[in-house]
Amino acid sequence: MKAVNMKIAIGAGHSPNCRGASGNGYDEHDEAVKCVNYFISLCNKHNVTVYNCFDASSNASTNLVNQVAKANAHNVDLAIQWHFNSFVLPTSNGTEVYYYKGSEAGAKYARLAQDAIFKSLTTKSRGIKTNSLYWTTNTNAPAILIETCFISNKKNMEKYSKYWKKMVQDVFTALTGIEAGSTYIKWTGSKFVNDTGTEVKVDPFILSE
Numbered sequence: 001m002k003a004v005n006m007k008i009a010i011g012a013g014h015s016p017n018c019r020g021a022s023g024n025g026y027d028e029h030d031e032a033v034k035c036v037n038y039f040i041s042l043c044n045k046h047n048v049t050v051y052n053c054f055d056a057s058s059n060a061s062t063n064l065v066n067q068v069a070k071a072n073a074h075n076v077d078l079a080i081q082w083h084f085n086s087f088v089l090p091t092s093n094g095t096e097v098y099y100y101k102g103s104e105a106g107a108k109y110a111r112l113a114q115d116a117i118f119k120s121l122t123t124k125s126r127g128i129k130t131n132s133l134y135w136t137t138n139t140n141a142p143a144i145l146i147e148t149c150f151i152s153n154k155k156n157m158e159k160y161s162k163y164w165k166k167m168v169q170d171v172f173t174a175l176t177g178i179e180a181g182s183t184y185i186k187w188t189g190s191k192f193v194n195d196t197g198t199e200v201k202v203d204p205f206i207l208s209e
């Protein structure tokens with residue numbers, strides 16, 4: 001995996017002016033923004049190039065088109081859109097991640113994200129799925145759409161509120177191969193140093209093309 005050189009586009013599902021689902025005192029878009037912003041801060045800390053696909057459109061279709069356009073404006077290795085699931089039956093629960101049917105890379109990233117999320121949240125795994133979602137169909141890069149857990153399920157959201165930070169760290173690590181808690185590493189031209197300027201030995205696996 002091209003961890004250090006990896007480029008990612010990521011966006012929170014929906015928009016502040018065209019919101020997704022809500023339930024149990026949570027708003028889907030607000031929670032997605034929280035997860036995405038934390039993911040972006042981890043990318044910045046660990047020198048992973050990241051583009052935010054946030055869009056404030058008040059129309060759902062325009063929001064989708066604009067977010068895809070933002071992802072496609074860059075040559076990225078992976079495009080992520082972050083959501084929460086919802087259903088009329090409050091007992092529906094669990095984690096699922098979507099990818100574009102036939103995309104091997106998409107399936108690989110979906111599996112990595114799915115495993116990281118349901119394990120850290122201790123939610124039921126609903127598996128990885130394919131569907132003709134606008135995001136996974138229209139992004140140029142391998143794409144995944146995360147359905148973290150059900151906002152309409154009380155127990156899911158209790159787990160999410162308890163473990164969300166660890167969950168985002170685990171997703172970051174699973175997708176990039178970089179330990180979220182590890183020190184920031186920078187190439188000086190002759191050696192790798194951490195944020196205090198101390199030389200660090202880097203695993204060649206992480207650096208390989």
Ligand SMILES: [Zn+2]
Pocket residue numbers: 013014020021028083084
């Ligand atoms: Zn959504």
